[in-house]
Amino acid sequence: MKIICVGRNYVEHIEELNNAVPKDPVLFLKPDTSILLKKQPFFIPEFSNDVHHEVEILVKINRIGKHIDRKFAYKYYDEIGLGIDFTARDLQLQLKEKGLPWEKAKAFDGAAVIGNFLPKSDFKDVNDINFRLEKNGEVQQVGNTSLMLWKIDTLIEYISKYFTLKIGDVIFTGTPSGVGKVNSNDILKGFVEEKELFSIKVK
C-alpha cells in the first residue's frame, strides 16, 4: 500500500507557515515503513529538534482506479479515519529553501500515524466532519472538512491522474492550523466528532 499526502489544503494552516495558496493540490508520498505500528510510542528522530504534529482526516481506498472522475469518486472509499502526518519542520524548512524533496522530513519511520477508521455511512456529509487533536488533554488543532480547499472527491480525481489508487491506499487530506512541536512524554489523542481514533505517546 501507499500513503498519498496532501499539503496546503486549509487556508489558515497555509497562512501560519507563510506559504502561498497553491493553484493545484500539493502532493507527496510516504512509504509503508513510515507507518507507526499500533500501540507503539512515537520516537522523536535524532535528526530533528522540531517535529510537528499535523492531524489529518484519512480516506482509505477500497478499489483500484486511475483517472477517476470526481462524480464517481465516492465509490472508491467507504471508510474515514484520522491520523498524524509527523513533520520534522526544521529539516523540511532546509529542504524547501533548497527546492529539494521533503521525504526526509515527512517519510521517516513512524511519521505516519494511522488511527482507527469509521464507516463513511456514519457521516451525513463527508464534507462536514469535525475533528481535533488534543495534546496532554488540551485542544491543539481543530478542523472541519468543509474548510478544505480541495474536498475528498476532488482530491481522488486529482491524485488518480498521477497515481493509480489501489485497495488499502490511504490519503492524508491535509492539516488545519494549530500545528506545533511535540516533546517527550506528550500524549496525543485524535477525535472525529466525539470518537477517539488514536492515542499516541511521544518518546
Ligand code: ZN
Ligand atoms: Zn500534512
